[in-house]
Amino acid sequence: MAILNDEYVKRYGGTLFLRIEDTNPHNILPEAYDMIPEDLEWLGVKVHEIVIQSDRFELYYDYAKKLLEMGKAYITTVPAEEWRRLKSEGKPTKDRDLPPEEHLERWDKMLSGDYDEGEAVYAVKTDLQHPNPAIRDWAAFRIIKDVEHPRLGDRYIVYPLMNFSVAVDDHELQLTHVLRGKDHLNNTYRQMYLYDYFGWKKPVYIHYGWVTMRDTILKTSLIKEGIKKGKYIGWDDPRLGTLRALAKRGIEPEAIRKYWIQVGLKEVDIEFSWDTLYAYNRELVESKAKRYFFVWNPKEVEIKGVEEIEGKAPLHPNIDMGFREYKLFSPIKIFVTMEDWEKIENGEIFRLKDLCNVVKREGYLEYAGNDLNIVKSGAKIVHWVPRDSLPCKVYMPDGKILEGYAEKYVENSINEIVQFERFGFTKIYKDRELVGYFAHR
RNA sequence: GCUCCGGUGGUGUAGCCCGGCCAAGCAUUAGGGGCUCUCAACCCCUCGACCCGGGUUCAAAUCCCGGCCGGAGCACCA
Numbered sequence: 001m002a003i004l005n006d007e008y009v010k011r012y013g014g015t016l017f018l019r020i021e022d023t024n025p026h027n028i029l030p031e032a033y034d035m036i037p038e039d040l041e042w043l044g045v046k047v048h049e050i051v052i053q054s055d056r057f058e059l060y061y062d063y064a065k066k067l068l069e070m071g072k073a074y075i076t077t078v079p080a081e082e083w084r085r086l087k088s089e090g091k092p093t094k095d096r097d098l099p100p101e102e103h104l105e106r107w108d109k110m111l112s113g114d115y116d117e118g119e120a121v122y123a124v125k126t127d128l129q130h131p132n133p134a135i136r137d138w139a140a141f142r143i144i145k146d147v148e149h150p151r152l153g154d155r156y157i158v159y160p161l162m163n164f165s166v167a168v169d170d171h172e173l174q175l176t177h178v179l180r181g182k183d184h185l186n187n188t189y190r191q192m193y194l195y196d197y198f199g200w201k202k203p204v205y206i207h208y209g210w211v212t213m214r215d216t217i218l219k220t221s222l223i224k225e226g227i228k229k230g231k232y233i234g235w236d237d238p239r240l241g242t243l244r245a246l247a248k249r250g251i252e253p254e255a256i257r258k259y260w261i262q263v264g265l266k267e268v269d270i271e272f273s274w275d276t277l278y279a280y281n282r283e284l285v286e287s288k289a290k291r292y293f294f295v296w297n298p299k300e301v302e303i304k305g306v307e308e309i310e311g312k313a314p315l316h317p318n319i320d321m322g323f324r325e326y327k328l329f330s331p332i333k334i335f336v337t338m339e340d341w342e343k344i345e346n347g348e349i350f351r352l353k354d355l356c357n358v359v360k361r362e363g364y365l366e367y368a369g370n371d372l373n374i375v376k377s378g379a380k381i382v383h384w385v386p387r388d389s390l391p392c393k394v395y396m397p398d399g400k401i402l403e404g405y406a407e408k409y410v411e412n413s414i415n416e417i418v419q420f421e422r423f424g425f426t427k428i429y430k431d432r433e434l435v436g437y438f439a440h441r
Numbered sequence: 442g443c444u445c446c447g448g449u450g451g452u453g454u455a456g457c458c459c460g461g462c463c464a465a466g467c468a469u470u471a472g473g474g475g476c477u478c479u480c481a482a483c484c485c486c487u488c489g490a491c492c493c494g495g496g497u498u499c500a501a502a503u504c505c506c507g508g509c510c511g512g513a514g515c516a517c518c519a
Contacts, residue, residue, distance in 0.1 A: 024518060080517055088443090088515085121517050132444035134515035142517040162519050185445065186514045209447080210512065262468075263453060269512055273452045276469045286482060293479095318482065353478055372478065381478055421479040441480070 001208070003260045005179055006045040017173055018047040022054045023160050025149040029220065033151075035235070039243045043253045051173065053165050054151045060160045061111070063168050063198075064122060064141060068103045072197045073124045073140065075106040080118065087136045090128045096137075110143060110158050117143050124164070126193045134186045140164035167191040171200045182207040182267050210269040215398075216241035238395045238437050241272075249397070250417035250427030250439040255281035278440035285417050285425055285439070290315040292324070292413070293353075294392060294420035294436070295385045296404035298335035303358055305367035306332065313354035324409045326355060326386060333387040335405050340382045350380040353421070383421050394426055394436040406434055 002018075009016045018040065022028050033052075040047055067073040076083060078093040086093055095102075110120050122141035130136050144159050170178060170191075180188075188205050195202050217223060218241050226232040236244035246256065259277045263270060291314070303309070307330045315321035328334070334352070344350055344360045349368055351357050357374050358365040368374075375381060385405045392406035410418065410428060417427045417439065426436040 021519065027518065084516080118517065123517090130444090132515075134444065136515090139517045144517090159517090161517070166519090181513090182446065183513055184519085187519090189445085207446085207513095259453090266454090267447055267512090269447085271452065273469070276453065279469055282481075289481085291479075291481085313478085317477075317479080351478065355478095375478055383479070419479085419481060421481080423480085425481080 001179060001181075001260070002040055002045045003043060003257050004208075004265060006043075007257075007261060008177060008179070009046075009048075014176065015048045016046060017049050017051055017175070019051045019166075019169060020053060021162060021166070022052065022149070022151065023162060023165050025144055025147050025152075025159065028150050029224065030150045031235075035244075042243065042247060043256065051169060052151070053160075053169065054149060056165070056169070057152075057156050057158075057160070059172065060141075060165050060168055061158070064160075064164070065104070065107065067124065067194075067197060068107055069100055070197060071100045071125075072193075073103070073122060074098065075103050075110065075120050075122050077106075077115075077120050080121070083121075083123075087128065088133055090136070092128060096123075096125070110141070113145075113157055115143055117145050119143070122158075124190075124193060126190065132186070132189070135189050138163060138190050163187055163190050164194070167194045170203060171195070171198070175203045177204045177206065179206050179208065179265065182209055206265055207267055208265045209267050211272055212269070213241050213272040214274075216272075238397050239399045248427065249437040250285065250425060251277070251281050252284050255284055274440075282425065282440065286419075287316075287319060289417050289419040289425055290321060290413050291317065291419050291421050292407055292410050293383045293385045294394070294404060294406045294410075294423055294426070295335045295337050295383065295389075296394065296402040296423070297338040298385075298404045299338045299341045300333055300335055300387070301341070301363075301365050303328075303332040303334065303356075303365045303367055304361075306330065306356075309356050309367070311352075311355035324407065328355075328386060334384045335387070335389065336382055336384045337404070340380075344380065344382075348380075349374060350382055351375055352384045353381050355384065390434050392434040392436060394420075394438055396438045406436075410434060 005016055008014070018037065020033060020036065037047065037050065064073070074096050076093045076095050078086070078095065083093055106120060107122070109115060110122065120143065121139050123137050124140045126135055126137055128136050139161055140163065141158050141160050143157055145157050148154050149156070185207055188207070192202070194200070217226070217239070223232065223235065223240060223242065227234060232240060235242050236248040238245055238249055243256075255277060258280045309326070309328045309332060311326040313324045315324060346360055346362060349357060349359045351374060356370045357368040357379070359368050385407050389405035389407050390410065392404060392410070394402045394404075396402065406420070411430070411434075413428050414430045415428065417425055419425050420436075424441040425439040427439060429435050429437070
């Protein structure tokens with residue numbers, strides 16, 4: 001979604017703020033402070049300013065006090081459950097209409113720690129008769145003592161809730177447009193009360209629909225747990241839908257940007273389409289990915305009937321990038337994938353791509369010349385890899401790991417996205433041995 | 442239950458505000474063919490949608506009403 005914010009700013013001019021909303025110390029991912037800006041940078045989203053809400057508590061407190069003075073907020077000592085019940089009945093708490101002085105006094109007591117957690121809460125008055133119960137008087141500050149904030153430690157015990165801090169920031173930063181999920185619709189209505197009380201100018205709100213990704217885990221809490229339990233190798237595990245995972249697999253930021261731009265902003269829920277994203281990425285990557293052979297589930301076979309074979313394959317079929325060259329000497333042993341091997345009948349002639357023709361025999365291959373015309377008459381084409389190839393593991397998005405061999409020239413393309421012929425686009429890395437992360441076909 | 446949104450092919454989107462040029466465009470996917478020493482790219486073809494019912498109108502995907510379906514929220518989370 002940051003992409004769409006960025007596009008807005010690009011098209012119409014303006015400033016893009018990245019706001020880190022860390023006002024709930026129970027649920028803060030310390031890694032996120034770095035990960036979010038990094039991810040945005042990778043996406044090419046130009047953030048003009050970063051605002052961290054935990055830096056701004058004093059500001060929220062100022063407005064909180066003003067609102068109390070105006071009589072538009074109150075501090076209730078009624079337990080949460082009872083308050084909720086009263087609201088559903090459209091009734092005020094017993095302390096809602098006490099004079100502002102009393103509430104200001106209570107506010108000071110909140111700040112100084114005289115109340116324990118849950119003993120007092122700061123509420124914004126709206127309309128108790130509002131037909132939508134979700135809109136009636138809402139909590140804006142609460143007391144938290146049992147946990148330290150990763151950035152603030154125990155400096156504050158009164159924490160703003162999202163609706164208050166967000167509204168104050170939106171106004172203070174003079175936002176003109178707010179893009180948020182439609183799950184915030186009611187929050188927008190709630191925040192409007194603050195705008196009205198303070199007489200602020202309202203930004204334009206755009207609410208977009210729910211995005212679902214089939215077969216993909218998006219919830220950060222689940223990911224975090226999975227990583228902790230060792231189920232995932234990290235935030236970039238290829239099974240995940242995180243930006244880091246996509247990056248690792250060689251999905252380019254431009255493809256993601258293009259995808260979201262075409263999806264646009266609507267209040268309808270949408271189902272994310274991997275196919276479409278892959279299509280955009282393929283478009284970007286097709287012309288730069290070098291072609292290599294990778295044989296998974298390898299079957300070793302010997303080619304009999306020749307002493308020496310030479311072959312040559314272009315690194316790209318349509319663009320001049322040079323060649324991979326092969327010289328094989330007797331005994332000539334190669335790998336092909338089991339799938340191919342099993343599909344070919346004994347006695348059938350087929351072509352080893354860019355090498356030669358062979359006939360399948362019981363347990364070996366028989367050299368059959370190098371006449372390309374056999375392909376025209378319907379012979380199968382199979383990719384292969386010489387005996388001296390490098391072991392390579394490819395991680396698939398569904399969690400499968402394919403083991404096999406990649407031709408040694410792949411070493412020239414470490415950290416690049418390549419296309420393993422008849423297999424798919426794969427980003428190559430090397431630690432001790434070659435590993436690939438599969439992007440798409 | 443209450444409040445609020447929304448419903449165009451498998452997926453996403455254009456058109457809806459300002460009715461006709463929409464026998465609904467585009468992309469992706471799927472199927473078929475061509476080309477190619479890849480199951481990539483490229484070219485061609487095909488399948489496939491206006492949620493339903495009324496109304497207004499010469500004319501409705503577009504306006505109105507009702508229904509159905511889907512979603513969101515109803516937290517001292519964001």
